[in-house]
Amino acid sequence: MTGFCFLHKDFSVFRNNGCCHLPVTLRRIRIYMRFFHQCLLLIFFSTGLFCASSHGQVLTGEDSLYAGLVAKEQSTVLSGYGEARYTLDTRRKNAEASLSRVVLFVGHKFNNKISLFTELELEDALVVGQQGDEAGIGKGGISMEQAFLKFNLTPTTYLVAGLFIPRLGIINENHLPTTFNGVDRPFVEQLIIPSTWREVGVGIYGGVRGIPGLNYSFSLTNGLNSGGFSNGSGIRDGRQLGSAATGLGLGASGSLLYYVDHFRFQVSGYIGGSTAVEKRVADSLQLNSGPFGNPVMLGEADGQYNNNGWSVKAIVTGINIPNAKNINLAYANNTPSGIYGGYAEAAYNLLYAKHGDAKTLALFGRYEYLDLNASIPKNALKNDANRQQYIVAGLTYKPIRGIAIKADYIQHITGEPNPALIITPFPQTVPYYTSNGFVNLGVAYNF
Amino acid sequence: MHCAGMLGISMLLQGCGTSVQLFKTNTRNDSVLVPVSAFEDGKNMVVVRVSGLENDILLVKKEDHYNALNLRCTHEGYGLTPTSKQIVCSAHGSTFDFDGNVLKEPALKPLKKFNTEIIDNNTIIIHLT
Numbered sequence: 001m002t003g004f005c006f007l008h009k010d011f012s013v014f015r016n017n018g019c020c021h022l023p024v025t026l027r028r029i030r031i032y033m034r035f036f037h038q039c040l041l042l043i044f045f046s047t048g049l050f051c052a053s054s055h056g057q058v059l060t061g062e063d064s065l066y067a068g069l070v071a072k073e074q075s076t077v078l079s080g081y082g083e084a085r086y087t088l089d090t091r092r093k094n095a096e097a098s099l100s101r102v103v104l105f106v107g108h109k110f111n112n113k114i115s116l117f118t119e120l121e122l123e124d125a126l127v128v129g130q131q132g133d134e135a136g137i138g139k140g141g142i143s144m145e146q147a148f149l150k151f152n153l154t155p156t157t158y159l160v161a162g163l164f165i166p167r168l169g170i171i172n173e174n175h176l177p178t179t180f181n182g183v184d185r186p187f188v189e190q191l192i193i194p195s196t197w198r199e200v201g202v203g204i205y206g207g208v209r210g211i212p213g214l215n216y217s218f219s220l221t222n223g224l225n226s227g228g229f230s231n232g233s234g235i236r237d238g239r240q241l242g243s244a245a246t247g248l249g250l251g252a253s254g255s256l257l258y259y260v261d262h263f264r265f266q267v268s269g270y271i272g273g274s275t276a277v278e279k280r281v282a283d284s285l286q287l288n289s290g291p292f293g294n295p296v297m298l299g300e301a302d303g304q305y306n307n308n309g310w311s312v313k314a315i316v317t318g319i320n321i322p323n324a325k326n327i328n329l330a331y332a333n334n335t336p337s338g339i340y341g342g343y344a345e346a347a348y349n350l351l352y353a354k355h356g357d358a359k360t361l362a363l364f365g366r367y368e369y370l371d372l373n374a375s376i377p378k379n380a381l382k383n384d385a386n387r388q389q390y391i392v393a394g395l396t397y398k399p400i401r402g403i404a405i406k407a408d409y410i411q412h413i414t415g416e417p418n419p420a421l422i423i424t425p426f427p428q429t430v431p432y433y434t435s436n437g438f439v440n441l442g443v444a445y446n447f
Numbered sequence: 448m449h450c451a452g453m454l455g456i457s458m459l460l461q462g463c464g465t466s467v468q469l470f471k472t473n474t475r476n477d478s479v480l481v482p483v484s485a486f487e488d489g490k491n492m493v494v495v496r497v498s499g500l501e502n503d504i505l506l507v508k509k510e511d512h513y514n515a516l517n518l519r520c521t522h523e524g525y526g527l528t529p530t531s532k533q534i535v536c537s538a539h540g541s542t543f544d545f546d547g548n549v550l551k552e553p554a555l556k557p558l559k560k561f562n563t564e565i566i567d568n569n570t571i572i573i574h575l576t
Binding site: 174306402 | 467528529537542552
């Protein structure tokens with residue numbers, strides 16, 4: 001309002017200076033100025049009307065979605081994270097550089113009970129280009145990583161509904177690149193627990209009253225698609241990820257998470273149907289249908305310790321697919337019946353003595369073991385290349401919270417691949433190294 | 448048998464953690480009143496649940512004052528759980544100390560703190576605004 005009065009006053013002065021005696025050019029200028037003045041008035045009143053009709057408020061990452069506590073019922077928040085990497089393959093003498101992911105978080109609080117959480121993810125920078133410089137070279141993917149409504153029942157209990165990430169393992173729910181060591185997410189939590197695993201459904205989360213630190217979750221989502229299972233990637237390619245998931249299959253998962261002193265312990269499990277076709281098709285493929293037809297069972301237990309600059313974590317996990325034989329009959333995808341693995345990691349913040357937790361230069365080491373075909377049905381082929389070890393060592397430097405600069409070395413050791421599974425004949429077959437080293441460099445942010 | 452097992456686990460867990468008292472109350476003129484007696488039996492913190500407020504408030508007894516911390520994670524706004532050593536977010540793993548400072552990401556900002564005062568040595572006032 002002050003600005004408007006100021007402008008108006010200036011124009012009055014202009015008029016009082018005898019503008020009616022001005023030459024034609026100046027008169028035209030006066031007409032233009034009057035038009036400009038009217039436009040300003042229009043913009044002013046439009047803005048005022050917009051402000052008056054809007055109850056919400058756009059905040060930046062500097063503010064919390066819940067800033068204001070009492071007075072501001074509605075608010076909208078922009079936030080995000082991302083990471084870029086460079087990987088040198090020491091045996092193949094090749095390298096890859098990529099903007100691994102950029103995730104944009106948009107949240108909106110409708111009122112004190114209902115909020116919206118969305119995460120839009122672009123992986124590897126470019127999806128597709130039809131024209132111009134980017135034509136035909138896109139290798140990336142774009143997806144909604146989360147989009148759900150959260151309904152608060154009490155200050156510690158809430159429901160979620162939509163596309164969300166069930167609490168399974170460590171990384172699935174907590175996958176921000178500034179929160180874990182190493183450029184890569186732990187491989188056990190990519191290949192066995194297929195992070196980031198999200199599906200459409202509902203979930204309830206809460207804390208157990210009377211036992212501080214004990215939290216629970218239970219969720220019901222759509223099921224898996226066993227047609228997507230493949231040798232060497234476990235159930236990862238059977239995720240439906242909220243993309244028009246088919247079938248009557250359901251997935252039920254639950255967790256118990258307990259914080260005590262400087263420890264965090266968790267057990268979680270999943271059981272879900274994997275028949276993602278209608279009953280008529282399932283019958284013809286001799287697959288069970290229904291909510292838990294051809295079930296997949298996944299379980300894990302993990303523990304973490306953080307104190308005085310030390311950070312230690314470990315996880316064991318396994319998958320059982322009792323009807324793997326029928327899945328192989330239907331899809332010939334060499335589905336195993338048993339998978340298991342685990343890892344242990346220790347890290348120490350070399351800057352802890354001087355900077356506490358505010359700055360980090362973490363020296364870490366991690367050992368991972370996994371067997372993606374620990375047991376197989378009679379109609380599957382064993383592949384020792386699926387028995388893998390990863391020995392990882394490196395540094396994570398965080399000059400401030402929210403920024404991470406990473407460097408690590410990975411030694412990847414596997415068994416010999418089964419020649420019966422090699423379908424590309426010599427000399428086109430790409431050489432396979434049972435022991436290979438990778439040098440990784442990465443940068444990551446979270447705000 | 449099942450119930451006995453659950454009871455056993457529950458008792459074991461209760462033994463590990465320090466029970467934090469939940470004190471329920473209402474607001475009065477944008478303030479919350481908590482009796483000092485809520486800290487009896489050597490307790491050093493109380494969770495205050497205020498009717499109409501979205502989040503609990505953790506009231507922590509210090510040497511000569513009380514810290515009142517909004518139990519809402521500054522990362523994505525999830526409710527926080529106090530344990531005997533720290534305040535944790537079960538959703539994404541952020542941890543805070545009892546002054547509200549961030550100990551572990553992904554949260555980047557400290558917890559919102561409310562001003563407190565003690566009147567007549569028997570009532571703690573938490574000022575919400």
